[in-house]
Amino acid sequence: MSVGCVQKLLTSLYRWQCLNISTRRMYSARPRLSRPRPILAWERRSHRGRATWSEEASCVEMNKQQREELAAAYQALDSFGLSEGINNHLSTKAPARNGKGEVILLFPYGLHWNEVTASRLVGVDMASGTVVEGVGEPETTAVNIHCQVYQEALKSGSSINTVFHLHTPYCSALSCLQDPTLRMIHQNSARFFGDVAYDDGYEGLAMDTEEGCRLARIMSGKSVLIMGNHGILVTDKTVARAFNTTYYLERAAMVQILAMSSGAKLSELDDAGASLVRTQIMANYTKDSTLYFEAIKRLIRIKSPYDYTE
Template sequence: MSVGGVHKLLTSLHRWQCLNINTRRMYSARPRLSLIGATARPRPILAWERKLQRGRATWSEEAGCAAEMNKQQREELAAAYQALDSFGLSEGINNHLSSKAPARNGKGEIILLFPYGLHWNEVTASRLVGVDMESGTVVEGVGEPETTAVNIHCQVYQEALKSGSSINTVFHLHPPYCSALSCLQDPTFRMIHQNSARFFGDVAYDDGYDGLAMDTEEGCRLARIMSGKSVLLMGNHGILVTDETVARAFNTTYYLERAAMVQILAMSSGAKLSELDDAAASLVRTQIMENYTKDSTLYFEAIKRLIRIKSSYDFTK
């Protein structure tokens, strides 16, 4: 074999190893559940998944694995866009949700985002675009994401990689009650309710808002402030939520807004708040997080069943 042939073979093996590692990481974070009635049971491992896990996939099967996982992530993220819109948590054609996925061609990972100009209710799997994490350019799909989306999401993912975090999903929204809290001089989530306690010790606060994220440094700044926490309350702005899966990020976003709603309503009464002590709040968070992945998955599957009925756009298309 020529020197050029050896180099090509080694390069191919390195690419396969990188894809195999990324694929295992993503699937280890995603519970395989299917629903029959109200009972959840593990989804059977598909043949191509088993081959991938054993390192026996051919080049054609490798591309098939990447394309299938890309499709699954597109469907999950499109469902999240439509579901959050159904709760009235979208804002115009702005705000943005993203998720990492293997590139369709099997060459590394991309970030899925919706193209600028679509309403969240119109987002479907095929309408999402794939963005290169380092350059911020579109490498899959038609359209361009909003500038601030690229500047925030790409940098949050890159900072997560540097720290060894397993973040695969990033949501940025301006939900009404969380945004109202962000406008207070003291925007702290108060431990006054069970929904509040689930976020005990897991919320970072940014009080340095000075305009739109028109450059990558703003994304870096936000990622540094989060420092391992899954929620960032962005002063005078909104929220940033990160997690391992779309289902978990959706669950976090939903209950974060509910906690903010309870706090705003309680504060509006003018009466003194009844706050849990740290021990009680910590216990509640521990209890909730023990079952968080299963709870998030089952709730998200239920929501997907509802939006299939209600929405004019099939998120899987």
């Protein structure tokens, strides 16, 4: 290449560089106009009355939290020896993941309670009893009992969000007596003063929705149902409270069965004494339940081979 050609090439490169610098300066000095952000698909849907993305995200997060709480309850009660085979069932209500209403979370039939984790729970539509979230099917009796208890609670304006059904050893033993009354003989018994209903009309497995309706009507706003020749039904506002209630109900039944086995006469609190104890305990019940449940969750995360949060 000749010297003249090289000079021309260098001159062209120099001019192009100057032009490029000038252009950048010119555009950097101009005020930037904000472009209108395109409307996303979920935003378009929100104008048609559906849940917005932020609402759906919130529902997903709350759904996950409820799943973790319930899975922890399954594992914790199993660690106390209060589960029975692959039967009995715990449930709680949660916002549906898609932002449309609520679902009832239950464990799928076939899992051991110690295997239950957040993602393994299924979401059941309260009205139809069909699975709308997750894989698997809950036990038939679980759907028939839990869906009906929640529906009856809605009719009465109750704030029930959690339902536990178990065949715990001492409560079940109490339910097998001709008189299954929980006696006010201990502090743990007194916390249930006036809050226990009794069913003496056992009619077999809950293979239809009518049995669930019957049980809900018998409870009539009480938190505990001792089911004759069967087990217990516990309802409450939160998983932590229902867990606490179940634990102390079993402890109260244990004390009573052990005391009765001595053959000696029971020493019972009068109504005023039992009522006072209940008032004192219930004044701090939510906090006490939450702290105890959190402590139990820390323990099972160490002991259980299955992480309930997964």
